[in-house]
Amino acid sequence: MRIGIIGGGFMGEAFLRAILRSGVATAGDIAVAEIAHARRAVLAEHGVRVTDDEESACIGADLVLLSVKPQDLSGAAQPLQGRIPPGAVLVSILAGVPLHVIERVSSHRAVVRVMPNLPAAIGEGAAVFYASPAVSEVQRAWVRTLLDAVATAVVEVHDDEEVDLATAIHGSGPAYIYLVIEALIDSAVRLGMKRSDATSLVLATVAGSARYAIESGQHPAALRNAVTSPGGTTAAALAELEAAGVRAALDEAVQAAFDRAQELAEG
Numbered sequence: 157m158r159i160g161i162i163g164g165g166f167m168g169e170a171f172l173r174a175i176l177r178s179g180v181a182t183a184g185d186i187a188v189a190e191i192a193h194a195r196r197a198v199l200a201e202h203g204v205r206v207t208d209d210e211e212s213a214c215i216g217a218d219l220v221l222l223s224v225k226p227q228d229l230s231g232a233a234q235p236l237q238g239r240i241p242p243g244a245v246l247v248s249i250l251a252g253v254p255l256h257v258i259e260r261v262s263s264h265r266a267v268v269r270v271m272p273n274l275p276a277a278i279g280e281g282a283a284v285f286y287a288s289p290a291v292s293e294v295q296r297a298w299v300r301t302l303l304d305a306v307a308t309a310v311v312e313v314h315d316d317e318e319v320d321l322a323t324a325i326h327g328s329g330p331a332y333i334y335l336v337i338e339a340l341i342d343s344a345v346r347l348g349m350k351r352s353d354a355t356s357l358v359l360a361t362v363a364g365s366a367r368y369a370i371e372s373g374q375h376p377a378a379l380r381n382a383v384t385s386p387g388g389t390t391a392a393a394l395a396e397l398e399a400a401g402v403r404a405a406l407d408e409a410v411q412a413a414f415d416r417a418q419e420l421a422e423g
Contacts, residue, residue, distance in 0.1 A: 157181050157298055160217035162210050163224035164190035165201045167249060170277040171221060171306060173204060175278065178305035183289035206366065210235045217241055217299050219259035220257070222248040231255060233261040240264045247285075249413055251323065252420035254316045255286055265290035268299050269316070271323050274330045282329075283307040284322040286314065316421060323418035324413035332409065337362055 160179050163166050172188065175181050182205035189210045190196050200206045209211055210232060220240055224232040229250060230395045245266045248258045268287045275281040283303045287296060292330055303310045307324075313319055337358055344354035369379055384390045400420050 157218045157302070158185045158216050159187075159302075160213040160215075160220045161186065161188040162191075162213060162222050162236070164188045164195050164206070164218065165223065165225070167220070167272065167276070168223035169199060171223065171249075171272075171302070172199070172204065174276065174279050174305040175327070176202060176204075180301055180305050187213040187217070188217070211239045214244070217244050219302065220244055220246045220293075221302070222246060222250065222262075224250070226250045229257075229261060232238050233258075237261075237263040245291055245298060248297060249326065252417060254421050255288060259288060266292070266295055268295075270299075270303065271319050272303075272306060273326050278308055279308075280349050281307040282309040282326040284311045284313050284319055284326070286316065286319050287312070287384045292394050297400045298422075310378055317418070320417035320421060321414055324410045327417075332406070333362065361396075 157180060159175060161172060164172070164258045167189065169189070172186065175186065176183060186204040186312075188196075188199050188204055188206050189208065189212065190199060190206065191208055193208075196206045196208065203397060205213075214236065216357050217240070220236075222229075222232070236246075240262065244264075246258065246262055246264045247254075247268045247270055249272055251271065253269070255267060258267050258269060259265065265288060268285050269286045270283055272283045273281045276283065283306065285299060285303060287299070291299075300310060301385055308378070311322070313322060340358045340361075341354045342352065344358070369376060372379070380394075384394060
């Protein structure tokens with residue numbers, strides 16, 4: 157697969173690293189367009205062709221990844237109009253930009269909207285994608301191959317609203333988890349633990365809990381009950397969390413993120 161990447165910022169480079177690491181494409185089959193000179197120098201270290209010209213990066217591409225900032229979409233997409241190969245699929249990872257907008261500004265019909273998340277940078281992310289009717293089964297397979305390189309969970313959805321909902325769950329989700337991590341570390345430090353020790357224990361606990369949930373396949377409630385002895389320390393802690401309305405707060409947080417995602421999509 158030949159790949160053109162438009163925008164070599166954090167997420168663009170994260171996808172590039174994952175593509176090379178997983179063997180989705182070789183360095184010789186990848187071109188990256190980036191307007192910032194300093195970034196081009198960094199990207200060139202991966203051995204790929206680097207340019208400041210979007211059209212050049214698309215030449216011969218099977219898949220074009222659009223990874224510019226949402227506010228830069230018009231400027232980046234205009235040079236692409238009529239320049240994306242007819243058989244290529246255009247993949248947008250721009251947050252809050254509906255599929256029909258990508259189709260309009262790019263003048264390309266085979267378009268896929270993707271919402272990745274931060275752990276994609278290490279190949280441990282989650283992603284949803286929404287494909288236009290013009291995307292063929294072959295192109296859909298290319299997109300899945302790309303996303304499998306950055307995510308351990310890939311879900312196809314069927315409209316922009318579902319993308320917005322997923323954004324509120326897995327797109328914003330890492331921030332929810334990091335807030336919990338931060339709070340647990342701070343509580344341990346307040347009670348007398350060294351911050352470095354608290355950080356190691358909390359990070360291992362979060363990572364291990366998620367991994368065990370994945371590998372065991374058990375319902376989260378069953379896993380929670382397995383840790384909770386009657387009248388024990390965990391039961392006392394959970395009672396405080398329930399009394400504080402943690403479930404309701406998380407529900408309201410997801411709702412707020414979903415509402416905001418829809419507002420951004422409406423412009």
